[in-house]
Amino acid sequence: xxxxxxxxxxxxxxxxxxxxxxxxxxxxxxxxxxxxxxxxxxxxxxxxxxxxxxxxxxxxxxxxxxxxxxxxxxxxxxxxxxxxxxxxxxxxxxxxxxxxxxxxxxxxxxxxxxxxxxxxxxxxxxxxxxxxxxxxxxxxxxxxxxxxxxxxxxxxxxxxxxxxxxxxxxxxxxxxxxxxxxxxxxxxxxxxxxxxxxxxxxxxxxxxxxxxxxxxxxxxxxxxxxxxxxxxxxxxxxxxxxxxxxxxxxxxxxxxxxxxxxxxxxxxxxxxxxxxxxxxxxxxxxxxxxxxxxxxxxxxxxxxxxxxxxxxxxxxxxxxxxxxxxxxxxxxxxxxxxxxxxxxxxxxxxxxxxxxxxxxxxxxxxxxxxxxxxxxxxxxxxxxxxxxxxxxxxxxxxxxxxxxxxxx
Amino acid sequence: xxxxxxxxxxxxxxxxxxxxxxxxxxxxxxxxxxxxxxxxxxxxxxxxxxxxxxxxxxxxxxxxxxxxxxxxxxxxxxxxxxxxxxxxxxxxxxxxxxxxxxxxxxxxxxxxxxxxxxxxxxxxxxxxxxxxxxxxxxxxxxxxxxxxxxxxxxxxxxxxxxxxxxxxxxxxxxxxxxxxxxxxxxxxxxxxxxxxxxxxxxxxxxxxxxxxxxxxxxxxxxxxxxxxxxxxxxxxxxxxxxxxxxxxxxxxxxxxxxxxxxxxxxxxxxxxxxxxxxxxxxxxxxxxxxxxxxxxxxxxxxxxxxxxxxxxxxxxxxxxxxxxxxxxxxxxxxxxxxxxxxxxxxxxxxxxxxxxxxxxxxxxxxxxx
Numbered sequence: 001x002x003x004x005x006x007x008x009x010x011x012x013x014x015x016x017x018x019x020x021x022x023x024x025x026x027x028x029x030x031x032x033x034x035x036x037x038x039x040x041x042x043x044x045x046x047x048x049x050x051x052x053x054x055x056x057x058x059x060x061x062x063x064x065x066x067x068x069x070x071x072x073x074x075x076x077x078x079x080x081x082x083x084x085x086x087x088x089x090x091x092x093x094x095x096x097x098x099x100x101x102x103x104x105x106x107x108x109x110x111x112x113x114x115x116x117x118x119x120x121x122x123x124x125x126x127x128x129x130x131x132x133x134x135x136x137x138x139x140x141x142x143x144x145x146x147x148x149x150x151x152x153x154x155x156x157x158x159x160x161x162x163x164x165x166x167x168x169x170x171x172x173x174x175x176x177x178x179x180x181x182x183x184x185x186x187x188x189x190x191x192x193x194x195x196x197x198x199x200x201x202x203x204x205x206x207x208x209x210x211x212x213x214x215x216x217x218x219x220x221x222x223x224x225x226x227x228x229x230x231x232x233x234x235x236x237x238x239x240x241x242x243x244x245x246x247x248x249x250x251x252x253x254x255x256x257x258x259x260x261x262x263x264x265x266x267x268x269x270x271x272x273x274x275x276x277x278x279x280x281x282x283x284x285x286x287x288x289x290x291x292x293x294x295x296x297x298x299x300x301x302x303x304x305x306x307x308x309x310x311x312x313x314x315x316x317x318x319x320x321x322x323x324x325x326x327x328x329x330x331x332x333x334x335x336x337x338x339x340x341x342x343x344x345x346x347x348x349x350x351x352x353x354x355x356x357x358x359x360x361x362x363x364x365x366x367x368x369x370x371x372x373x374x375x376x377x378x379x380x381x382x383x384x385x386x387x388x389x390x391x392x393x394x395x396x397x398x399x400x401x402x403x404x405x406x407x408x
Numbered sequence: 409x410x411x412x413x414x415x416x417x418x419x420x421x422x423x424x425x426x427x428x429x430x431x432x433x434x435x436x437x438x439x440x441x442x443x444x445x446x447x448x449x450x451x452x453x454x455x456x457x458x459x460x461x462x463x464x465x466x467x468x469x470x471x472x473x474x475x476x477x478x479x480x481x482x483x484x485x486x487x488x489x490x491x492x493x494x495x496x497x498x499x500x501x502x503x504x505x506x507x508x509x510x511x512x513x514x515x516x517x518x519x520x521x522x523x524x525x526x527x528x529x530x531x532x533x534x535x536x537x538x539x540x541x542x543x544x545x546x547x548x549x550x551x552x553x554x555x556x557x558x559x560x561x562x563x564x565x566x567x568x569x570x571x572x573x574x575x576x577x578x579x580x581x582x583x584x585x586x587x588x589x590x591x592x593x594x595x596x597x598x599x600x601x602x603x604x605x606x607x608x609x610x611x612x613x614x615x616x617x618x619x620x621x622x623x624x625x626x627x628x629x630x631x632x633x634x635x636x637x638x639x640x641x642x643x644x645x646x647x648x649x650x651x652x653x654x655x656x657x658x659x660x661x662x663x664x665x666x667x668x669x670x671x672x673x674x675x676x677x678x679x680x681x682x683x684x685x686x687x688x689x690x691x692x693x694x695x696x697x698x699x700x701x702x703x704x705x706x707x708x709x710x711x712x713x714x715x716x717x718x719x720x721x722x723x724x725x726x727x728x729x730x731x732x733x734x735x736x737x738x739x740x741x742x743x744x745x746x747x748x749x750x751x752x753x754x755x756x757x758x759x760x761x762x763x764x765x766x767x768x769x770x771x772x773x774x775x776x777x
Contacts, residue, residue, distance in 0.1 A: 002423045003485055005713050006416035069418045293726035294645065297769060298549045309734075312727040315710070316703035323420045323706065340699045389692070396691035399698050400675060407686055 010059045011066040011073050017056035018074045022081025025052065027370075030082045033214035034373050038206050040165075041088055041214055049090050049121040067329030068260070069322050072267035076318075079271030080278075083377040084214030086268065091115060093162055094261060095124030095175040098191055101257045102233040111193055114171045122172035122196070123165030127157035127220055134159075135390045137177065137255075138186040142222060144178035149229050151192060153178055153200070153222040159207065161384070163218025167203050172196040174220065180238060187239040193231040200225030211376030260328055261385055262338040266321040266345035269381035273314050273349030276356040276374045281307065283360060303359060310352045317345040336398040343391035346382035353378040420706065426486055429470075433493040436465060441497025441505075442665075448618035449760055454504050454578070456536075462505040463536035467494075471509070472516055476528035482516075484650065484712035487777030488657035492705070495661030499764040500618035502658060506775045507576050508532065511539035511585050513776045514596055514647050518637045526634075527598070530582075538578035542586045542624055543648065543773035546573040552587070552648045552772045553641075557626060559590035559597065565632040566590065568597060572624040574770065577608060579620070585637070586626065587644060594644045596637040605629040615763035646715075649725045651773040653715065656708040656725075656732035658775065659768045660701060663736040666743035666761035667697045673747050673756070690746060697739045704728070704735040712777060733768035740765040 007015065025047055033041040066073070078086045092099070092115045099111050114122055133139040142155025153176060157163075166172045174194045181188035194201055200223050207217040229236075281291065284303065291307050292300070300308070320341040327334035353375040357364035364371045382388050397407050422430065440458060448454055467490050472478025487509075494502035512531040515523055530537055543552045550556070557570025568588050575584060585596050599606060606629050608622040639647065671694050674685035684690045711728035714721035743758035744751035751758045 001421040002419060003421065003426075003709055003713060004416055004419040005710050006418070006717075008417050009415055011418075063415070066418055293722045294553060294648075296549060296551045297730075299551065308726060308730060311723075312707065312731040315727055316700075316707055316731060319706035319710065320699070320703050322418055323702075326418050326420060337702075340702060343695070344699050344703060392692045392695045393688070395695035395698060396688075399671065399694060400685050400691060402686065402691075407688075407691055 007069065007073065008063070008066045010056075010063055011070040013059050014056045014070055015073045015077060017058075018077035019080070021052060022077050026078065026081030026085050029085060029214075030370055030373065031367070033082075033088075034084060034211075035213075037208065037213040038164075038216060040216075041085060044085055045088065045090055045121050052089075053116075066326075068263060068325035069329060072263055072321055072325045075264050075267040076271040076274065079268040080275045081271075082214070083268060083272050083380075084212040087161055087212055087215035088165070090121035090123050090165065092124030094126035094257070095166060095173055095193075097257050097261055098126055098175040098233060099124075099193065101260065102191065103193075107193065107230075107233065111173055117171075119171055120169065121165075122169050123162045124172055125160055125162040125166035125174045125218075127160040127163065127174050127176045129159040130156060131158055135387055138189065140177055140179060140189065142176065142178040143182070144180050144190060144192060146180070146229070147226070150226045151178075151180075151229060151232065153192065153194065153225040153227065155222050157220045157222070159384070160218045160220055162216055163220055164203055164206055164216035167194075167196055167201055167218065167220055170195075170197050174201070175233065176220075176222065180236075184238045190236070191233040192227055193233065194222075194225060194227050195231075198225055198227060210379060211373065212380050258386060259333075259335050259338045262342040262391075263321050263324040263328070263334070265381060265385040266317065266324070266338075266341040269345040269349045269378065270314060270318045270321060272374055272378045272381065273317070273345075273352040276349075276353045276371060276378070277307075277310055277314060279369075279371060280310075280356045280359060283363075306355060306359060310355060313348045314352060317341070317348045320344050336395060339386070339391040339394040339398075342386060343388055343395060346388050346391075349378040350382045420709075422485075422489060426489055429486060430489050430493055432465065433467065433490050434496070436462065437493050437497030437502075441494060441501045445498035445501065445757070445760065446754070448498065448501060450754070452612075452617045452620075454501065454618050454620075456579070458501065459504060459536045459538075459578075463508075468506060468508045468512055469532035472512055472528055472532050473524070476516075476524050477532045478516075478528070484653055484715040484777040485709060488653055488708055488712040491654050491657040491775060491777060492661040492664070492708075495658035496664050497661075498618070499658060499662055500616040502661070503576060503616060503619050503774055504538065504578055506654075507578060507581075508537060508539040509776050510541035510576070510773070511583070511598070513650065514541070514585055514637060514639065514643075515598075517646070518596070518639045518643050520638070523634070523637065536580070538576070538581040540576050540578075540581055540584035541647075541651075541773045541776070542572035542575045542584055543651070544572060544574040544770060546571055546623065552651075553594065553645055555587040555589050555594050557586065557588040559588035559595060559636075561591065562630070565630060566597060566636060568599065568626045568629040568631065570626050572626070573611065574613075574772075574774065575608075575622050575624050576774065577610075577620045577622040584624070586624070593641040594639075596639050596644065596647070597631050598635045598637070599626075599629060599631055603629050603631070613767065615760070615765075615767045645722075647776065648772065649711075649721050650715065650776045652725050652729040653708060653711050654775040654777045655768055655771050656704070656711065656728045657777070659732035659736035659765065660705045660708060662761050662765050663697070663701050663704070663732075663739040666736075666740040666758045666765075667694070667701060669757050669761075670694060670697070670743035670746040670751075673750070684746075693742055693746065697742055700735045700739060704732040707731050715777070733765070736765035736768055737762075
């Protein structure tokens with residue numbers, strides 16, 4: 001235990017590796033697949049599946065790693081490359097996190113192994129949000145009724161990231177949240193692995209969005225969609241009372257995956273913000289504007305002051321993110337810290353990318369550059385995986401020691 | 409398995425020794441410093457026995473070389489941890505308690521052996537002896553890295569001319585370190601309070617009222633060559649950076665005081681039949697404050713870590729300093745707002761935090777790590 005801000009050697013190797021990947025294999029496709037919204041970025045996907053999955057070469061597996069911090073470093077670099085393409089990478093993504101967090105060894109083997117296989121590219125996804133249930137995920141209406149050895153799913157899921165890939169390409173899967181007992185409230189909510197192409201799961205459309213347009217944000221309809229009972233993640237038991245304190249693996253288990261995913265989303269946000277800030281600084285250097293860190297505030301130009309503040313805010317978000325990640329790596333609770341990081345990062349990069357457009361003037365506003373795209377991409381970080389406000393709410397409950405019934 | 413392979417790994421936990429120091433200082437800050445914060449501010453006075461008690465904790469001595477009476481554990485990070493806790497108690501009292509380091513640390517970093525022998529033992533000895541550093545100049549656009557106070561060579565020594573302000577001037581101090589620019593660039597000079605041509609005028613400020621401060625006029629003040637610290641430009645820059653890290657840490661401490669007061673008040677104060685903390689308008693504001701304070705602290709730690717590991721700290725220091733002073737001001741203002749009319753009264757601490765926090769943009773070198 002000692003305060004240290006230096007990444008492990010392995011994390012730095014990974015950082016360099018993913019930075020190169022971002023620069024050479026993502027940036028060149030950025031504009032094209034932003035324009036060709038919803039179209040599968042096949043060259044990128046194929047390249048990633050064949051070459052990109054391997055990870056960094058030259059890592060010393062016997063040396064200590066940074067665990068989750070390293071995952072965050074990777075996410076930051078790749079989203080510095082392109083946040084939309086990052087979300088379109090053929091990986092198990094959030095669906096995989098849910099299986100990893102709540103699944104049995106057999107479930108992990110069955111659903112996660114194909115992602116390491118040689119077949120065609122596949123995707124994983126998580127389907128929580130419904131037309132009438134966003135931040136309030138306990139209010140979901142999709143039902144799962146037991147019928148013999150199966151559950152039958154009925155309902156509509158929206159805003160499912162990678163939902164097209166995960167539902168349409170055999171080998172992938174969607175983790176669907178549904179209630180087995182509406183009267184039990186959140187205690188009745190369970191997660192089910194629905195393999196791609198399962199009859200009764202239908203892709204009815206993809207969202208037209210402000211940004212991350214390369215990402216397939218899907219609407220999925222479930223009509224009499226049957227999955228084996230063995231596809232339920234966690235316990236089948238319904239705890240009607242006090243689901244919060246019983247260690248229930250249904251709702252609570254699923255919420256716990258947010259503690260792991262929020263630092264990653266915060267890191268993704270930092271990546272987009274950094275893309276914008278790096279470009280701005282390079283452009284200012286080209287224009288002969290140097291940022292001086294050691295002159296009195298009264299001597300700073302307005303642009304210098306803006307850039308220093310943007311840098312401070314971005315670094316603040318990054319450090320909160322790494323702190324939340326470091327806690328997970330050490331097996332310590334990070335619910336508060338994860339929400340702090342996510343709340344800060346989402347807001348900060350929204351502001352930074354908007355400021356970059358402003359400072360670069362018409363060039364920043366132009367589609368000739370990617371600065372306008374980064375601004376559109378950044379905003380999603382303030383919304384998904386818990387909006388700014390939901391994370392404020394979580395932080396507020398924690399610091400005030402209030403339950404969700406007292407601070408609603 | 410660890411040991412041999414143990415390299416760097418991201419870690420945000422202070423060492424056990426640092427945690428112990430933090431615990432000790434926090435207890436002192438709560439029981440002795442905070443308890444007297446208001447009366448000291450109102451009276452614009454510091455009880456001598458409080459400074460003696462604090463001095464006995466050895467906080468300044470801890471970072472000074474053992475052969476000159478110190479603990480030999482120099483660390484900007486530890487310094488930042490201590491500065492935050494004391495400032496959480498009260499900023500003015502914290503600045504006074506740590507004032508010997510204003511002379512001790514630059515002397516330790518840039519002094520010759522003879523200079524260290526001459527000055528250090530007195531500053532870290534049994535008796536509390538305040539120190540003073542004069543970096544701030546009163547004109548608009550003043551830059552601590554480029555002092556306009558001049559140092560002219562004369563008779564084997566120097567003659568100093570110029571003006572300084574915001575110089576701590578506690579009872580019992582014997583000297584003051586003054587920055588001035590000579591032929592070979594800026595440098596620090598130890599000046600006796602009794603020096604001819606040195607005029608100290610008592611000053612009053614919006615905040616840190618308990619800390620005695622003066623404006624200094626130097627007119628043909630003579631010092632010997634032995635009074636000059638060989639800082640050079642780089643050295644002075646480092647002193648300024650160490651000051652900014654200390655100010656950043658103290659800004660976090662002030663913000664914490666304001667935030668905690670607002671949080672506790674909001675849980676007690678009822679409106680429309682429930683504590684105001686149960687309203688999202690208040691709860692979210694408190695949540696934002698806690699996030700900003702944590703983030704600013706991490707930036708301050710990172711800057712201190714740059715100093716401790718011998719890295720170029722200029723950028724990290726600038727980011728931490730700007731962010732922490734902004735956060736201190738915003739959080740203090742937010743706390744006044746949460747307490748409403750009560751926040752505007754001198755019954756509660758947020759108004760004191762607000763007056764103190766506003767000063768961080770000009771508190772150059774008021775403490776060092």
